Amino acid sequence: MIIIKTGEEITKMQKAGELLAECHRQIAGMIKPGVTTSEIDRFVEKFLEENGATPEQKGYHGYPYATCASINDEICHGFPRDEPLKNGDIVTIDMVVRLDGWLADSAWSYAVGDISDEARHLMEVTRKSLYLGIEQAVIGNRIGDISHAIQAYAESENLSVVRHFVGHAIGQEMHEEPQVPHYGPPHRGPRLKEGMVITIEPMLNIGTYNVKIDEDGWTARTADGKLSAQYEHTIAITKDGPLILTEQSRL
Ligand code: MF3
Numbered sequence: 001m002i003i004i005k006t007g008e009e010i011t012k013m014q015k016a017g018e019l020l021a022e023c024h025r026q027i028a029g030m031i032k033p034g035v036t037t038s039e040i041d042r043f044v045e046k047f048l049e050e051n052g053a054t055p056e057q058k059g060y061h062g063y064p065y066a067t068c069a070s071i072n073d074e075i076c077h078g079f080p081r082d083e084p085l086k087n088g089d090i091v092t093i094d095m096v097v098r099l100d101g102w103l104a105d106s107a108w109s110y111a112v113g114d115i116s117d118e119a120r121h122l123m124e125v126t127r128k129s130l131y132l133g134i135e136q137a138v139i140g141n142r143i144g145d146i147s148h149a150i151q152a153y154a155e156s157e158n159l160s161v162v163r164h165f166v167g168h169a170i171g172q173e174m175h176e177e178p179q180v181p182h183y184g185p186p187h188r189g190p191r192l193k194e195g196m197v198i199t200i201e202p203m204l205n206i207g208t209y210n211v212k213i214d215e216d217g218w219t220a221r222t223a224d225g226k227l228s229a230q231y232e233h234t235i236a237i238t239k240d241g242p243l244i245l246t247e248q249s250r251l
């Protein structure tokens, strides 16, 4: 079942999204060689607590941390750790914020110091693919229009689209229907209606899109060990077009 949100509910989700966006802005200022993803995780947990919010990922199906921190060949769901970030790493920080009962979800990839041209290209194309997907998030389009826009652009830049993880509708629960794949044919899938709220969260890889999961049961990494990046926003479908509830530049 697809749950339609009222304007008031979307405003609440936007409040959660603004707090989440502020976390990302702070993290952008923290990222440098020597910083650990544990420090970032502790910052997020404290910042949310100070602002009356909670990290929805902590305890979700037993996930142990407030954030996911996925470095280099890790695609998603990496554990924050005490090992310092190194010059040349790329790291994706993903979190879901609950405020006043409503959720927002956003992941962002960060460069640590000076990164390779290959890594920069991966990050730029992945971020741009997210925004091309968002452009398709308009009333009357279908989920497949979002999927196709992302896949067509990613593959035109010689990157692969992860199949194993997809975007999703979100509201009072983290994962609602429908799913939002980042690959597939246009003009297929559920039609987008006013009041739907979805995440779009492409994970693009330099090599294969195949995934392997670590023994911790969470960390997903590329099967060939090559780099992966991810950008994710929470978006409301409105009469005025896509409304990005987790936009960082609005603040
Ligand atoms: N925020 C992610 C998503 O888009 C991942 C959540 S996994 C968790 O769905 F278990 F860690 F919460």
Ligand code: CO
Binding pocket: 105, 167, 168, 199, 201, 232
């Ligand atoms: Co998500």
